Amino acid sequence: MIRSFGLIDVMYLLAAARWTVALTATAFTGAALIGLLIAVGRILPFAPLRWLMAVYTHVIQGTPLLVWLFLIFFGLPVLGISVNPWLAAAAAFSIYGSAFLGEIWRGALESVPRTQWEAGASLGLSLGEQLRYVIVPQSIRIAVPPTIGFLVQLIKNTSLAATIGFVELTREGQLTAASTFQPFAVYLTVAGLYFLMCFPLTQWSRSLERKLDAAR
Amino acid sequence: MRYGLQFRDVFAAWESFLDGIWTTLTLSAAAMVGGLAIGVACAAGRVYGPPFLRGLIGGYVELIRNTPLLVQLFLVFFGLPSLGVRLDGLTAAIITLVINLGAYTTEIVRAGLEAVPKAQIEAGHSLGLSGLQVFRYVVIFPALQTMFPALASQFVLLMLATSVASQISVEDLFHAASIVQSRTFRDFEVYIVIGALYLALAFLFRGVFAAVHHLVFVRR
Numbered sequence: 001m002i003r004s005f006g007l008i009d010v011m012y013l014l015a016a017a018r019w020t021v022a023l024t025a026t027a028f029t030g031a032a033l034i035g036l037l038i039a040v041g042r043i044l045p046f047a048p049l050r051w052l053m054a055v056y057t058h059v060i061q062g063t064p065l066l067v068w069l070f071l072i073f074f075g076l077p078v079l080g081i082s083v084n085p086w087l088a089a090a091a092a093f094s095i096y097g098s099a100f101l102g103e104i105w106r107g108a109l110e111s112v113p114r115t116q117w118e119a120g121a122s123l124g125l126s127l128g129e130q131l132r133y134v135i136v137p138q139s140i141r142i143a144v145p146p147t148i149g150f151l152v153q154l155i156k157n158t159s160l161a162a163t164i165g166f167v168e169l170t171r172e173g174q175l176t177a178a179s180t181f182q183p184f185a186v187y188l189t190v191a192g193l194y195f196l197m198c199f200p201l202t203q204w205s206r207s208l209e210r211k212l213d214a215a216r
Numbered sequence: 217m218r219y220g221l222q223f224r225d226v227f228a229a230w231e232s233f234l235d236g237i238w239t240t241l242t243l244s245a246a247a248m249v250g251g252l253a254i255g256v257a258c259a260a261g262r263v264y265g266p267p268f269l270r271g272l273i274g275g276y277v278e279l280i281r282n283t284p285l286l287v288q289l290f291l292v293f294f295g296l297p298s299l300g301v302r303l304d305g306l307t308a309a310i311i312t313l314v315i316n317l318g319a320y321t322t323e324i325v326r327a328g329l330e331a332v333p334k335a336q337i338e339a340g341h342s343l344g345l346s347g348l349q350v351f352r353y354v355v356i357f358p359a360l361q362t363m364f365p366a367l368a369s370q371f372v373l374l375m376l377a378t379s380v381a382s383q384i385s386v387e388d389l390f391h392a393a394s395i396v397q398s399r400t401f402r403d404f405e406v407y408i409v410i411g412a413l414y415l416a417l418a419f420l421f422r423g424v425f426a427a428v429h430h431l432v433f434v435r436r
Contacts, residue, residue, distance in 0.1 A: 059415060061418075062372075062376075062414065062415040062418035062419065063376065063411045063414045063415050063418070064376040064377065064379040064380075064390065064414055065376075066379045066380065066382070066390055067379070067390070067393075067407055067410055067411040067414060068411075070393070070403075070407050071404065071407035071408065071411065074397070074403040074404075074407065075403045075404035075406075075407050075408075076404070077403075078219065078401075078402070078403045078404045079219050079404055080219060152282065156282075156283065156284040156285070157284070159284035159285075159286045159287055160284075160286060160380070162286070163286075163383055170284065170286055170287055170290075173287070173290070174290070177290075177294060181298075182298065183290070183291075183294035183295045183297075183298060184291070184294075184295035184296070184298045184299060186295075187287055187290045187291040187294065187295045188291065188295065190287050190290075191283040191284075191287045191288070191291060194282065194283045194284055194287060195279065195282045195283050198281075198282035198283070199278065199282045202278070202281070202282055
C-alpha cells in the first residue's frame with residue numbers, strides 16, 4: 001500500500017537535513033584550509049606559486065561540481081582507491097569550495113593598501129608577521145560577508161551529493177517521493193527546508209555588508 | 217593494483233560528446249536569453265515599480281536564490297506532472313534554468329540600475345523623455361555596462377550548472393559521460409575528458425563575452 005506524505009516523512013526529511021548540515025560543515029572546513037593556502041599563495045611575491053594557484057582556481061571554477069563528484073566517486077575506485085559516498089562528497093566539495101574561498105579571500109587580502117605592507121616592513125616585521133599582524137586583521141572584516149554568501153552556495157550545492165547516493169536532504173526527498181508518489185508536496189517541503197537554512201544566512205551576510213558600507 | 221590510463225576508447229566516442237556539447241550549448245543559450253529578459257524586466261520592476269510589485273519580485277528572487285537548482289529541477293520535472301503539467305526533460309530543464317538564472321540576473325541588473333546617477337535620469341526627464349524612453353536610452357545601457365563582468369561570470373557558472381539537467385535525463389554533455397562510461401568502463405578517463413571539455417567551454421564563453429563586451433561597450 002502506498003502511504004501518503006505526512007508528518008512522519010517531514011521528520012525523516014528533518015533528520016536527513018542534519019546530514020546536509022554535517023556535509024556543509026565538513027566541506028567548509030576543508031575548503032577553508034585549502035582556500036587559505038591558495039589566497040595567501042596568490043598574494044606572496046613568488047611568481048611560480050602564484051601561477052600554480054591561479055591555474056588551480058581557474059580549472060576548478062571552469063568545471064562543474066558534478067564532474068569532481070563523479071571523478072572522485074566513480075573514477076578513483078577504477079585506480080584501486082575505494083571511496084564511500086561521504087568521503088567522496090566531502091573531498092569534492094572541499095576542492096570545489098577551496099577555489100571560491102581562495103578567490104574571495106585573495107580579493108579581501110588585496111583590498112588592504114600596499115602601503116600597509118610597507119609600513120609593516122619598515123617596522124621590521126617579517127613577511128609572515130606582516131600578514132599575521134597587519135594584513136589579515138584588516139581584511140577579515142571585508143571577507144566575512146562574501147564568505148557567508150558562499151556558505152549559502154555550499155549548502156545548496158550539497159544537494160548534488162544525492163547524485164552519488166549520499167542520503168542528505170535531497171536524496172531523502174527522492175526516496176520519500178518514490179514511496180509516497182507525491183513528488184510535488186515532497187520537493188516543495190525539501191525546498192522549504194533548504195530555504196529555512198539559507199535565508200537567515202543570506203540576511204545576515206547582507207546586514208554585515210550594509211554595516212561595512214556604513215563604516216566606509 | 218596497477219592501472220594504465222587509456223583514453224583511446226573514450227576518444228572513439230567523440231560523437232556522443234559532440235551531441236552532448238550541442239545540448240549543453242542549447243540549454244545555456246536558452247537560459248541566458250530568457251534569464252536576461254526576466255532579469256531586466258524584474259530589476260526594472262524592483263527599482264521603479266510600486267511597492268506591491270517590488271515585494272513580489274523580492275520574494276521571487278529570495279525563494280530561488282535560497283534553494284538548490286537540483287531541487288527546483290525535481291519540483292518542475294517530477295512535481296508538476298502531479299498537478300497535470302507534463303513536460304519533457306529538455307523543456308523542464310530550460311524552464312527551470314530560465315527561472316533560476318532570472319533571479320540571479322535580477323539582483324545583478326538591479327545593482328547596475330541603482331548605480332546610474334540620479335542626475336542622469338533627471339536630465340532625461342528634463343529633455344522631455346517619457347519614463348520608458350529614459351529607461352531605454354539613458355539607464356539600461358550604462359547599467360548593463362557596469363554589471364557586465366558580473367553577468368558574464370554568472371553566465372559561465374550557469375553553463376557549468378546546466379550539467380545538473382543530466383539528472384532528469386536530459387542528454388547534455390554530462391549525460392554523455394555516463395553513456396560513454398557504461399560502454400567503455402573507463403570511469404576515470406571519461407570524467408577527466410568531460411572536465412576538460414567543460415573547461416574548454418568555460419574558456420570559450422569567457423572569450424565570447426570579452427568579445428561582446430568589446431563590440432558593444434568599448435567600440436562605441
